[in-house]
Amino acid sequence: MVASYTQLLSRRYKGKLDSDADEFIAFAVDGASRMQRLIQDLLAYSRIGTKGADLLDSSSEDALQQALINLRATIAESGAQVSHDPLPMVLADEMQLIQLFQNLVGNAIKYQSSGVPRIHVSAAMNVEKKWVFSVKDNGLGIDPQYFERIFGMFQRLHKREEFAGTGIGLAICKKIVERHGGNISVESQPGHGSTFRFTLIGGESKS
Numbered sequence: 001m002v003a004s005y006t007q008l009l010s011r012r013y014k015g016k017l018d019s020d021a022d023e024f025i026a027f028a029v030d031g032a033s034r035m036q037r038l039i040q041d042l043l044a045y046s047r048i049g050t051k052g053a054d055l056l057d058s059s060s061e062d063a064l065q066q067a068l069i070n071l072r073a074t075i076a077e078s079g080a081q082v083s084h085d086p087l088p089m090v091l092a093d094e095m096q097l098i099q100l101f102q103n104l105v106g107n108a109i110k111y112q113s114s115g116v117p118r119i120h121v122s123a124a125m126n127v128e129k130k131w132v133f134s135v136k137d138n139g140l141g142i143d144p145q146y147f148e149r150i151f152g153m154f155q156r157l158h159k160r161e162e163f164a165g166t167g168i169g170l171a172i173c174k175k176i177v178e179r180h181g182g183n184i185s186v187e188s189q190p191g192h193g194s195t196f197r198f199t200l201i202g203g204e205s206k207s
Contacts, residue, residue: 003032048096048175055180057203058094060133061087064121067101071109080109080117087123088131089203096176097200101135103169104196108137111194130182131202136195142188151184173198 006028014022064084068075075082082105090097101121108119118138123131142150151174173196177184182199 002035003029006032048172048179053093053095055091055093055201057089058092058097059087060090060092060097060123060131060200063092063094063097064101064105066098067105070098070102071106074106074109078109078112078117080119082119082121084121085123087121087133088125090131090200091203092180092200093176096179100173100176100198103173104135107169108135108139108194111137111139113140125202126199129202130199132197132199134195134197136193138193141190141192142186142194143190144188147186147188150186 006025010025010029013025061084064087068082074080105119105121109117115138120136121133122136123133126132151170174184177198177200180200182201184196184198186194186196188194
């Protein structure tokens with residue numbers, strides 16, 4: 001409600017009051033919009049364990065494709081190139097798996113300095129008979145000292161003016177993967193892109 005009314009004020013009275021009033025209204029619109037995104041992300045985080053569906057045989061390739069459909073505007077705007085190897089069947093909550101891919105690919109597109117974002121998704125089975133997924137990008141990269149920190153709540157490595165977001169996206173990814181009995185990690189160097197890896201239990205069906 002706050003966001004709607006401040007946006008209405010902005011549209012109706014922009015330029016009709018003094019410059020200070022326009023600036024104050026803009027601050028209110030921005031603050032309300034950020035609070036709305038924060039609440040939505042917090043709700044998404046809190047619902048992972050309580051509102052999740054049963055873990056069933058799911059196609060990780062179909063989940064990735066749905067995530068890319070959800071990100072199509074971002075992909076078109078950035079010119080991002082997203083490729084993938086054949087991906088397996090896994091035991092998963094399909095909606096949460098889509099959200100996991102969407103967050104990781106979306107981050108890979110967002111954290112770019114220049115050039116065309118290139119993201120590749122692959123999967124390989126480890127010695128424990130779990131699928132290890134890799135989401136590799138050519139983005140800004142991350143200093144190793146921040147590897148643990150980035151999966152925490154409200155942890156941001158960049159100023160809000162540089163990149164939008166609430167600092168909850170990777171915490172959501174971590175909680176989703178852990179709910180599925182897996183773990184998530186990152187391998188990266190500043191200026192050399194990042195590879196996020198997470199493990200999932202294989203489904204009973206063939207990939």
